Amino acid sequence: MKGFEHLDLDRDHRRTLQTQLTEQLKVMVQQGELRPAERLPSTRALADELRISRNTVVAAYEQLESEGYLQAHERSAFTVGAAARAFARPRQGDAKPGQRVVGPPRTLIAPRPFRPAQPDIHLFSLKTWNRHRTRVLREALLLQYQSRFSMGLDVLRQNVGAYLQESRGIRCYWDEIVITGGSQQALFMVGQLLLDSGSSVYMEDPGFPGAIRAWQQTGATIVPAPVDEEGICLPLPMAEQAKVVYATPSHQFPLGVCMSLARRLELLRVARERELWVVEDDYDSEFRYNSAPQPSLQSLDEHRRVIYVGSFSKTLFPGLRLGYMVLPPQLVERFARLKATLEDHGPLIDQATLASFLESGAFDSHLRRCRRIYRERQQLFLDLVSRKGLPLRFPVTGRGMNLAGHFVMETDDARVGAALEREGVDTPALSSYCSQARCSGLLFGLTAFTDAEIRMGIEMLANTLVRSVEHKRGR
């Protein structure tokens, strides 16, 4: 029986034949040997092949069905469940050197549960997007060099400005907005213009590794600033030549806390007094499920010390690579020069399409839909965690794309995270985001995964956590 000949059941093992079979079939799904919608051998055929009772195969298939790996059909037929697409591994390309390859890239990967910060791209209407794209392409000059638009197309900057004013209380003129290649490019530009090897930058600890990566490049000293339940702690540690402070006030990455109003005002006061630039990374504030988000830090800033950074990677899709930055007026000229040098101008067809998408209201309805579905996914996840009695506590819920789960007892989160990774579950350890801070837990992204994928991920999580507790007790 092709593909199943290497199933290896040991009758003398302390684990039952059913458990062994279930585990081995699961691995075949996780490793992409069995692909979504692929049909499994009939229970009778597999039982004959393995010389075991048919009931054992039926029980194994049913167990895998309850975990979301398989789907049952009429007359006891089973196929691999759609949720398993999260595991579908790309097959290696087989092009020879110099050979042209036809077809889509083969090494694209889908995020596996529970990879943080991934939007569900299947909720996005490409049909609507393409309608806007076709319309804007009536203007053929979008295909030309348009160096005048190095900061982004005017229409897009204006529409982004209107959206930010309405949703986040941002106060600015549209020509203080720069359209960037995602937030990551914005952070990179901040580093290039405001930091150098003689300066320091305050970074939330735990904090966003992308910002650290962008700024390590400059040779600046990264100074960890602790975070508590009100956000980044003040006073900031003393640091030579401190120029920049990075914060995620709406939804601290990765812990999820929201910066209190008192702390926001104090941070702005410190920034003014010490002439610091505050980078406000507002990466997922659109996703608030039970209440409106707090207004942005930028909207409270009378002295224009805040550089506001945002992205369409989470609200639309990351492959778009479009983000934005709202600059204090005193920085606009310098950023404009750097942007023009960096890429002359950004992708104009996508920018024009996005401007039209924003203007038409399609963006708002997409966000509303995502918000509703993401809220349900977060709730399902929390219900399952509590039903399974998993040893994790979630102090901040009801917002964002990720949930930080803290272990209720002392646990080596890096070891658990690595064990989960081997099982196909992508939940980074909270300690991996820490510099000097101490935390132990896992970061769960829930937005990109269907209910079935969430159920399946939770099963694997539960099994791994049980094994890790047994391991600790030395069984």
Ligand SMILES: Cc1ncc(COP(=O)(O)O)c(C=O)c1O
């Ligand atoms: C806190 C934070 N900031 C910024 C980004 C980067 O987003 P972009 O895709 O726009 O570069 C991410 C992505 O996960 C993030 O989590």
